Amino acid sequence: MSQSTNESPRTRDDWHTLAGSLSLETRAFIDDVFVDAVSGETFTTVNPATGEVLAEVASCDAADAEAAVTSARAAFARGGWARLAPAKRKKALQRLADLMEANKHELALLDTLDMGKPVSSSLGDMAGAIACIRYQAECIDKLYGEVAPTGEDALALVLREPLGVVAAIVPWNFPLMMTAWKIAPALAAGNSVILKPSEKSPLSALRLAQLAREAGIPTGVFQVLPGFGHTVGKALALSMEVDCLTFTGSTAVGKLLMQYAGESNLKRVYLECGGKSPNIVFADCKDLDKVASHAAAAIFHNQGEVCIAGSRLLVENSIREEFVERVLKAAETMQPGDPLDPESFMGAIVDETQHRRILDYIRQGVEEGARLRTGGQAIDGPGLFIPPTVFDGVTPAMTIGREEVFGPVLAVFGFDSEEEAITMANDSVYGLAAGLWSQDIDRIMRVTRRLQSGQVFVNNWAGGDQTTPFGGVKQSGNGRDKSLHAQQEYSELKSVWISLAP
Known part of the structure; x- marks a missing residue:
């Protein structure tokens, strides 16, 4: 968007005026470019407060998932992000947070138009999303490896390494905040991330892709695939090249995703599912x-x-x-x-x-x-x-x-x-x-x-706040969002035993 991002809408009329000036990105973001779905299919996103059509959005499926996974895997292998010095990854994520701050009114408005929540609530979500990106960026160089206790004839190291390709499937109720909770620790740990926003609220995720590119996130490291769970979501869950699947949504869908992980490559699955609190x-x-x-x-x-x-x-x-x-x-x-x-x-x-x-x-x-x-x-x-x-x-x-x-x-x-x-x-x-x-x-x-x-x-x-982990037990899921624990979820431990000459 544009000049409006620097304005501070305060009244109902201000927000309606801002809504009228929006320019919406509706294409998938794959390999650093915005593209139509391979099939050419789209789906309609509607403003639930008015019934008005907002946009026709690219409806990705298995072919788009394959393209994104190929790009993500190649980016991980190149190491331009995974092996980048932690301090440099931190700076890139801090730039992304700064860009989100500069465009917070637009991002909040997109979530409000897409799924109907009050704009005051959406602004609170933006504050939470930005805080999450900043917190996880700061954590990058605060997580140390270990030296295990051994005798004098050996040196044992415990290293922490990124998992590889992470697919994040996020819900529609807190679109951008839930996105931040997933992608921030995964990116901070050095992974390539493919985001599938809900088909009910895809617009802020696509705007985020523009900001990520502007922030300098390398090609293939962050991609966005709008579409349905039973098409592109299922394809990501079944992919042999996706190393981790993180999901927030219903318990029924969470169970399906665990099945898909078992049917494919036993990818790690983190679930934040339903509740009856x-x-x-x-x-x-x-x-x-x-x-x-x-x-x-x-x-x-x-x-x-x-x-x-x-x-x-x-x-x-x-x-x-x-x-x-x-x-x-x-x-x-x-x-x-x-x-x-x-x-x-x-x-x-x-x-x-x-x-x-x-x-x-x-x-x-x-x-x-x-x-x-x-x-x-x-x-x-x-x-x-x-x-x-x-x-x-x-x-x-x-x-x-x-x-x-x-x-x-x-x-x-x-x-x-x-x-x-x-x-x-x-x-x-x-x-x-x-x-x-x-x-x-x-x-x-x-x-x-x-x-x-x-x-x-x-x-x-x-x-x-960002220092406390968020997640459930029983059929509410496993794994944790937020805090240092989240970044640990998206990394793997490697033990190195070095024999020393007597």
């Missing part, structure tokens, strides 16, 4: 209004299209009725609106398929006997909007109490004891996140240790 509120909390506001935001942020959404609210029965009323009051302030209005808390649901899916879950909740307290109906008019929806009296046997809705639907459970709360929280195939609200430090330590979750938020929801 419990948010536990004990009666000893002091400021129930504050806790209720956080509990509402934990599910209604990003329209509930969040892997760690606090979708199961477990409240001690002695305060449940009172607390639910406070949650309902907070939800009234979180209604959906124009995603280009900075004052909107919620935006549009990403597409018609997800919109129907959420409404089906709501219908099931009513049919299975949960008490609908607010919401539950699609909002009339153009665009795909569903208001905050709260069910009380949910039991673990109910569909909305067990399955991931991935929408603005809160299921409220009651409990009478600490042990019951722990049992209920862990009664899930998922284990991505959990929340705990209490003033009792002894209880906090007891419960935190027993929750089966990759991360536990105590007296907050979704806290953390």
Whole structure:
């Protein structure tokens, strides 16, 4: 884009004006050039807030995947990135972060137009994406190898080397932030990376490719293949020349990708999959209004299209009725609106398929006997909007109490004891996140240790920064994004034993 990148849009009108000036890249980025898909096929990306077509985007398939993998493998073999001095890789990634900062309004706008999230949320995502690139760049020369303890007749080294070609398949709910979480540590470690953005939100990834080229990332080291999971995604997962597959998305697709890895070359697979996260509120909390506001935001942020959404609210029965009323009051302030209005808390649901899916879950909740307290109906008019929806009296046997809705639907459970709360929280195939609200430090330590979750938020929801790893247990996946641990995921250990002359 252009002159607009240096402007700071503040109002709804500013953002609409900026949207009208966009120039969209819609081709795949392979071997340092933008190209149409080999087949010539395209798919349509639509603004879910208006129903308007944004663009026709190249729909890559197996032929495009093969071309990208060939380029990535050649780049890795040349060593222009993999064997580049760490300090120089760091500078290139820092330049990329600087370019993202300079174009953050455009990047945020692309994600908002593509998948419907509020632009204020997209700006927060951009800050997170930029911070991730910068953090992983700084980590490049902070990870040391090891010298193992031996006798005087040998020297044993433990070296850390890049894996090779990494394919990153990212979701549509946080398009560019999830992209950064995957590509930053993989590139920092020296790998060649092929990115497959979701077909529901490909535009910011293609703009990122332009910025990566401008930042000096060498040919073949970073490529972008827009398209569908069952075509180009499957081809990458089955490729014998892809060394690692990293994925954020549904558990069902994650299982398929693991199968494909086994059918091909046993490539390393890192998965961040679904969640049905419990948010536990004990009666000893002091400021129930504050806790209720956080509990509402934990599910209604990003329209509930969040892997760690606090979708199961477990409240001690002695305060449940009172607390639910406070949650309902907070939800009234979180209604959906124009995603280009900075004052909107919620935006549009990403597409018609997800919109129907959420409404089906709501219908099931009513049919299975949960008490609908607010919401539950699609909002009339153009665009795909569903208001905050709260069910009380949910039991673990109910569909909305067990399955991931991935929408603005809160299921409220009651409990009478600490042990019951722990049992209920862990009664899930998922284990991505959990929340705990209490003033009792002894209880906090007891419960935190027993929750089966990759991360536990105590007296907050979704806290953390780039220094803390992010990932799940059970069917929420494996591996970790963010922190030093992420860069370690994308490297291999090599032991070297050197015999020394006596």
